[in-house]
Amino acid sequence: MAANMKKLTVLSLAVMVALAGCSSDDDKSDNNIIAVDNAIAVGSTQCINGGVETQVGVDTNENGVLDSDEVNSSNLVCNAPATSLTTEQLANLTGNAWYSDAQTKLSATQQANTEVVTESGKAKNVILFVGDGMGISTVTAARILAGQLEGGMGEDYQLSFETMPYSGFVKTYNVDAQTPDSAGTMTAMVSGVKTDVGVIGVDEDIERGICSTVAGNELVTSLELAEIAGKATGLISTARITHATPAATYAKSADRNWEDNSDMPAGSDACEDIASQLVNFEANLEARFAGIDVDGIDVVMGGGRRHFLPKDAAANSSDAISAVEGDRTDGRNLVTEWQATYPSGNYVMDQAGFDAISDDATKVFGLFNESHMQYEADRANDVAGEPSLSQMTEKAINVLNNNDKGFFLSVEAGRIDHAHHAGNAYNALNDTIEFAKAVKAAMDNTNPEETLIVVTADHSHVFTIAGYPKRGNPILGKVVAVGQTEPSLAADDMPYTTVGYTNGLGYRDLGDETNADASYLAAPVTGRVDLTNVDTTTPGFHQESLVPLSSETHAGEDVGVYAMGPGAHLVTGTNEQSFLFHVMDFAADLVKTADETVAQ
Amino acid sequence: MAITVTLNTENSMKTALPLFATMLLTTLTSTSALATQCNLNSQYLKADYTITNTHKNKQSSQILTLWRNNQQVAHQSDVTTELWQHLANKQIRPIRYFNAQQRGIEFQPSEVRGVQNWSAKNQLVDNQLIEKMTLKKTQGTGCDEVKNYTYQEGENTYSLAFYSQTQLVKSFTVNNTKNQTMTLLSLNKVSYNKQQVTSQFAQWDRFQTTDYADIGDNENDPFLAKMINLGFIEHGATGFYNQQGEAIQGGHHH
Numbered sequence: 001m002a003a004n005m006k007k008l009t010v011l012s013l014a015v016m017v018a019l020a021g022c023s024s025d026d027d028k029s030d031n032n033i034i035a036v037d038n039a040i041a042v043g044s045t046q047c048i049n050g051g052v053e054t055q056v057g058v059d060t061n062e063n064g065v066l067d068s069d070e071v072n073s074s075n076l077v078c079n080a081p082a083t084s085l086t087t088e089q090l091a092n093l094t095g096n097a098w099y100s101d102a103q104t105k106l107s108a109t110q111q112a113n114t115e116v117v118t119e120s121g122k123a124k125n126v127i128l129f130v131g132d133g134m135g136i137s138t139v140t141a142a143r144i145l146a147g148q149l150e151g152g153m154g155e156d157y158q159l160s161f162e163t164m165p166y167s168g169f170v171k172t173y174n175v176d177a178q179t180p181d182s183a184g185t186m187t188a189m190v191s192g193v194k195t196d197v198g199v200i201g202v203d204e205d206i207e208r209g210i211c212s213t214v215a216g217n218e219l220v221t222s223l224e225l226a227e228i229a230g231k232a233t234g235l236i237s238t239a240r241i242t243h244a245t246p247a248a249t250y251a252k253s254a255d256r257n258w259e260d261n262s263d264m265p266a267g268s269d270a271c272e273d274i275a276s277q278l279v280n281f282e283a284n285l286e287a288r289f290a291g292i293d294v295d296g297i298d299v300v301m302g303g304g305r306r307h308f309l310p311k312d313a314a315a316n317s318s319d320a321i322s323a324v325e326g327d328r329t330d331g332r333n334l335v336t337e338w339q340a341t342y343p344s345g346n347y348v349m350d351q352a353g354f355d356a357i358s359d360d361a362t363k364v365f366g367l368f369n370e371s372h373m374q375y376e377a378d379r380a381n382d383v384a385g386e387p388s389l390s391q392m393t394e395k396a397i398n399v400l401n402n403n404d405k406g407f408f409l410s411v412e413a414g415r416i417d418h419a420h421h422a423g424n425a426y427n428a429l430n431d432t433i434e435f436a437k438a439v440k441a442a443m444d445n446t447n448p449e450e451t452l453i454v455v456t457a458d459h460s461h462v463f464t465i466a467g468y469p470k471r472g473n474p475i476l477g478k479v480v481a482v483g484q485t486e487p488s489l490a491a492d493d494m495p496y497t498t499v500g501y502t503n504g505l506g507y508r509d510l511g512d513e514t515n516a517d518a519s520y521l522a523a524p525v526t527g528r529v530d531l532t533n534v535d536t537t538t539p540g541f542h543q544e545s546l547v548p549l550s551s552e553t554h555a556g557e558d559v560g561v562y563a564m565g566p567g568a569h570l571v572t573g574t575n576e577q578s579f580l581f582h583v584m585d586f587a588a589d590l591v592k593t594a595d596e597t598v599a600q
Numbered sequence: 601m602a603i604t605v606t607l608n609t610e611n612s613m614k615t616a617l618p619l620f621a622t623m624l625l626t627t628l629t630s631t632s633a634l635a636t637q638c639n640l641n642s643q644y645l646k647a648d649y650t651i652t653n654t655h656k657n658k659q660s661s662q663i664l665t666l667w668r669n670n671q672q673v674a675h676q677s678d679v680t681t682e683l684w685q686h687l688a689n690k691q692i693r694p695i696r697y698f699n700a701q702q703r704g705i706e707f708q709p710s711e712v713r714g715v716q717n718w719s720a721k722n723q724l725v726d727n728q729l730i731e732k733m734t735l736k737k738t739q740g741t742g743c744d745e746v747k748n749y750t751y752q753e754g755e756n757t758y759s760l761a762f763y764s765q766t767q768l769v770k771s772f773t774v775n776n777t778k779n780q781t782m783t784l785l786s787l788n789k790v791s792y793n794k795q796q797v798t799s800q801f802a803q804w805d806r807f808q809t810t811d812y813a814d815i816g817d818n819e820n821d822p823f824l825a826k827m828i829n830l831g832f833i834e835h836g837a838t839g840f841y842n843q844q845g846e847a848i849q850g851g852h853h854h
Binding site: 553 | 685689708815818
């Protein structure tokens with residue numbers, strides 16, 4: 001029986017007789033027949049769509065109410081399923097910002113889909129952004145940190161590339177490795193072929209470290225195809241420009257570590273070191289493909305001077321950090337060789353030199369550090385000063401835009417990976433935020449109708465976002481639960497941070513230290529540390545880890561890929577990493593145009 | 601009066617000033633000034649030390665060699681060698697060499713306070729500690745001048761005998777009465793053979809090195825994989841660090 005009798009009706013005698021179907025022998029009884037309609041709520045077990053239950057009985061105690069023991073019969077009438085929703089029924093939805101925001105997003109997505117250019121070759125320009133080690137948890141945490149740095153709660157913030165209309169997943173494994181490295185992954189992205197861990201620009205038939213296995217296994221990269229097609233080409237990294245990710249765009253090497261001749265084992269004379277391949281790129285490419293006439297990579301900016309300079313203190317730069325900056329033992333100075341090849345080019349090694357580069361420069365070669373460039377948070381400590389990733393990206397686009405045929409540009413945030421290896425989330429996330437700024441610079445300085453921008457990572461890291469922190473809790477802070485003001489305690493009665501690592505060096509508290517690599521002095525920390533009085537949001541805090549290793553490791557799960565511009569609609573679903581090359585090729589007709597050029 | 605000055609030390613520091621120079625000095629300077637003169641070039645040296653750790657009745661010792669090569673200092677022990685480069689901007693750039701493997705790990709100049717103290721690397725005892733100590737007596741002259749200091753901080757008693765001209769520790773003791781521990785650093789032998797010094801640094805320079813930041817990307821390298829899995833050998837060569845990884849000399853590190 002319905003619980004609430006909210007409607008009581010004393011029926012007329014005629015109706016009562018009809019309802020009761022009995023004689024009028026007992027006038028008192030007949031005159032006190034009562035019928036009650038009870039509304040059934042939507043969602044009830046009796047009627048899922050609501051309805052009415054009518055109860056009939058005699059008010060024997062004449063109190064004017066049909067008590068439960070006076071009910072003689074009941075009749076249940078359930079509502080039919082609704083065929084439409086009223087504005088009132090939807091008010092709780094449509095008046096909610098989450099709902100309306102999603103509707104707006106839906107409309108925008110629909111509109112974008114109607115504008116998709118499905119033809120190939122519509123991208124004049126292609127920009128590939130790679131956040132080295134920027135797994136999905138890194139993107140999430142960086143998003144929250146960026147929002148919190150701007151005064152918000154963070155979770156709802158969007159990094160620049162998260163506003164792009166298309167995204168998907170990328171399977172990162174190498175041909176011979178479940179958890180990959182940058183060499184094999186970047187080779188897949190720029191050549192369209194998955195290969196072994198640790199090798200650059202060659203297929204899986206290579207034997208790592210064996211020079212003689214290189215010949216015949218070389219791959220062609222999107223940068224090389226763009227170069228052959230007559231486009232401008234550019235290469236930027238905050239790591240050494242000879243490091244695995246940037247190297248995969250221009251070099252062929254049996255080992256990622258063959259960055260200069262001194263790194264190569266005896267018996268490797270037939271192979272050219274990576275730095276030399278960069279400086280000789282134009283000549284090497286013309287030698288590989290008969291009849292082509294290319295003009296070389298137009299913009300190169302990153303770190304790694306040591307691999308271009310001879311092992312001679314006389315060749316040191318003004319901000320050398322070693323007694324002898326150069327590592328080359330063959331006596332070559334590749335910087336001066338580059339300057340001889342491109343006499344009108346701009347070689348720069350510091351912020352002042354960078355600032356002096358004009359947008360109509362023809363060739364730019366920037367080597368801003370002896371080894372890797374600084375972490376973004378540590379950049380102010382650079383001896384001679386160096387540009388940020390976003391500054392380099394904008395400058396590169398301005399220079400590359402001088403080519404009417406368009407350009408191919410590869411941009412890597414190389415030090416997200418290094419900060420994670422050091423177990424330091426602060427620098428990993430801040431470099432990710434700077435990476436997002438670089439993407440924003442590209443979005444702001446290119447025409448979306450003719451520029452494909454692809455943003456992805458080469459692999460992930462064992463970086464986690466854990467616990468149940470309340471909304472807006474500092475992402476680098478300790479977990480404070482919903483409704484609480486003090487940190488939650490683990491089973492060991494000690495607080496714990498939201499972000500952490502599955503393995504690595506573990507806890508260390510270096511306070512305002514902005515260089516993530518400064519953590520080396522102590523061995524890995526095993527076990528938990530009491531963080532009660534530790535400010536875990538400082539640059540020098542290194543998160544706890546479960547498995548003690550001297551260096552935190554890559555992770556094997558998928559990474560995200562985000563895209564906008566012609567061909568971006570192909571970036572969807574879960575893909576092999578090598579697929580990304582084919583998206584870029586489709587968008588810009590790289591193979592087709594290069595092939596036509598060679599055939600001419 | 602013609603004087604031949606031979607600078608003798610009990611640690612085989614023997615260098616004779618040229619007679620002409622000595623005579624000239626005798627003419628031009630006072631006797632007291634001559635007494636403080638030391639022409640040894642202590643920018644290039646090799647100093648062999650023994651570190652002895654005593655805990656109650658147990659004693660252990662290890663060998664440490666201090667190398668100076670102008671703006672580079674190395675602390676060499678059996679397993680590792682810590683090499684420190686003093687940069688023009690006063691930052692210190694460390695390199696850790698693994699002697700048997702002939703491999704090295706290079707680090708960026710660190711901003712970590714306490715590690716940035718060049719005197720602690722160059723002398724093994726921090727100048728800031730020496731400044732806090734009380735000078736008890738001075739013995740000898742010229743290169744043999746030894747200043748003896750003591751200092752009490754908490755339960756630690758520090759005693760230092762220091763060749764002031766060459767800025768070299770003769771002996772350094774940290775005694776903790778409560779824990780019944782004592783650490784003794786004592787100089788055995790020192791030589792100023794520049795050629796030997798530069799040759800040794802050149803040998804280290806030929807070791808294959810890897811950036812610390814690159815270790816995690818090189819797990820296929822057996823040497824680096826071992827480091828990834830087992831961890832660094834903590835605290836390097838000197839052994840003059842406490843359990844927190846801080847240099848123990850002075851207890852004032854930030």
